[in-house]
Amino acid sequence: MSKDTEIDMEEETWRRLLLQVDLEKQPLTGDGPAPAGEKNGSVKLKVPDVAFTGLSKEELMKVAGTPRRPPHNRVSSAAFACRWVLTHWMLLVLFWLGWVGMLAEAIVIIVQAPRCKPVPEMNWWNNGPLYQVSDLEAFCGGMEGLEAKLEQLAQIKVKGLVLGPFHRVQRDHYYTLDFKIIDPIFGTNDILNAVLKKAEKKDISVVLDLTPNYKGSSPWFSSDNEIVMEKLKVAAQYWMGRGVNGIKVPDMELASGFSGWSSLSAAIHSNGTADDKKKMALMGVVDGLSAVQVSDLVNTTDVDLVLPDLLSTKRDGVERIKAVDALSSQQRSVGWGLGASKLEPLSKVATSPDLRRLYQLLLFTLPGTPVFTYGDEIGLLPTNVSSYMMGLDKVPPKMIWDTEESIADEAADANRTERIDLRSWFKSLSDLRGKERSLLYGDYYPLESSASSLAFLRVWDQSERYITAVNWGKEPSKLKLTLPPTASTEGVVLPKMAKVKLSTDANMTAESSVSLESVSLGPEKAVLLQFPLVV
Incomplete structure (x- = not known):
């Protein structure tokens, strides 16, 4: 007997057994009561046991002669699997083909993309404007303010606050010079310590102006300057140990x-560290030198x-742009100001108000560090403007803090509005310069x-x-x-159009x-234009 025949006989046996079980489970209903021992509404149907005798010879021959076809559900399950x-x-x-394709495309994009230019080394004095306060009494009522x-x-x-000078010295007498002692008329060591601690929290570095003979006829004494330099070196180490940054x-x-x-x-x-915020700065002022001479000083x-x-001595635009051009490659070592080298206000x-905005925009966008004197952010004017312009009035102008000012008349209110607007313009330029790498x-x-x-x-x-x-x-x-x-050789091109950023x-x-x-620009006007990379 073949294997297929055995399977068919087994299926036939199970079919008969299941038929018998189904018949026994069929409920019967009737009008009379259910027989004792039976559940109501059903009787058992007794089916005599029938022994399985298998298939007859004729049945076997008939099955053997028919090609066996597997059940339909078996074919469907196997095919589906x-x-x-x-x-x-x-x-x-x-x-995986898609993943490999995307990976290959990403590699091609990275290889073909232009390389990012490495960021130059920056120090804290390159990151924002320097603000000079030479007269603490005029600025804030003394060091305590x-x-x-x-x-x-x-x-x-x-980013940098340049204070002083306020060390002890007698006019034109170098032997009384002591850079390490604050003249009592300016303040005390304790007050300066408090200023240094708060400045550090505000991320403002502090530089001390150590002009030796600031009360005398010339900044440096006429003789024995080697002794002065030695005192200056000792004082520099002392103040930097106290938290001063330059x-x-x-x-x-x-x-x-x-x-x-x-x-x-x-x-x-030697007092500097790897942290740019703590790096010590040696800042020098020069007057009357050409751009080439300034460049030589930086190098030597x-x-x-x-x-x-x-910018103060050269008023012609051609001369100014030549000077900037000559020093542009050394921009991280050059500060720009108008009057700042002499501690004069902008x-x-x-x-005029328009010129103040113009020069603020110019200083903030030149290649170098913008340097201002206190009050430049509000266009502070001397009390006696005409005398000051002629050099007759040497008294520093008193700083105006608008939050403390009472408005007396309409003219004063207009001046206050102008100061607030100019300070807002100054702040927008300072914010922009700190965020934009090009500037x-x-x-x-x-x-x-x-x-x-x-x-x-x-x-x-x-x-x-930016233009x-x-x-x-x-x-x-x-x-x-x-x-x-x-x-053009460096791949820089100008587009046809640009967007106005500030004007x-x-x-x-x-x-x-x-x-x-x-x-086209109107008289005493300025504009800052912006455009993206032109490919």
Whole structure:
């Protein structure tokens, strides 16, 4: 007997047994009561036992002669299982092929993408404006009032506070000079300690102005300056040990020729750490030098930041842009200001509200560190403007804190509004410079210059590009922006249009578009334009 026949006989036996069980379970209903011992409504049907005798010979021959066909459900289950396995493998193969394809595409994109330009080394004095306070009494009523004003300086993103000088010295007498002692008329060590601690919390570094003979006829004494340099070196180490982040010295071109200069520089830089916020700065002021001479000082004196007077002495736009161009490659060692080298207010040069905004925009976007004198953020004017402009009034102007001022008349209210608006403009520029890489340390390209106007481009890698255009003249100016030949070799191009980011010209509102073929500026107006990377 074949195996298929045995399977069929087994199925037939089970079929008969199941039929018998089903018959026994069938309920029967009737009119009479249910027999005793039976459940109501049903009786058992007794089916005689039937022994399974198998199939007859004729039945066997009939089955043997018929091709066996497996049950339909067996064929369906097996086919379904085969199809599912096949589908599973196909999906798995497709998944891995897709994954490998995406990985290969990502690798191609990364390989073909332009490399990011490495960020240059930055120090704390490169990250924001420096703010000079030479007269604590005029600024905040004395050293004891300085701590309370640090919050307002932090709001306008001041990164460095240059204080003093306020050390002890008699006019033109170097032997009474002691850099380590604060003159009692300015304050005490305890008050200065409190200022240093709060400044550190506000992320404001403090630099002390250690001009030796600040009460005398000249910053440096006429003789025995080698002794002065030795005292200065000892004092620098002392103050930096107290938490000061650097020192400022005048007439650096003269001081750098003293035999003790290298010793002073070594003492300052040996106090630095790997943390840029704690790195010590040697800041020097120079007057009357050309851009080339300033560049030479940067290269030969180990000075960290030089503050020249180039923007103040050169009023012609062509000369100004040449000076900036000559120092642009050393921008992390150059500070820019108008009057700041002589501790004069910006308002001495910027005699109108529009000019104050113009020069603030210029200083914040030049390649270098912007340096201001206290009150420049509000356009502070001397009490007697005419006398101060003629050099007759040497009394520093008293700082105005609008939160403490009572408005007496309409004119005073208008002045207060102007100060608040100018401070807001200053803050927006300071915020922008701290966020945008092109303005913070981007490359510089001159675009246009004339006697009363100039324009330049700031670019960094794949960041947003910025164009500064200013016209400080009394007449409208039309600037034709042209890149220097070196720009094209470095892949820098100008688009046809740019967006206005900030403007003092009513004809160019923020977010509007401006054609770069010709930029028209009204008298004493400035604009900052923005455009993305042009591929």
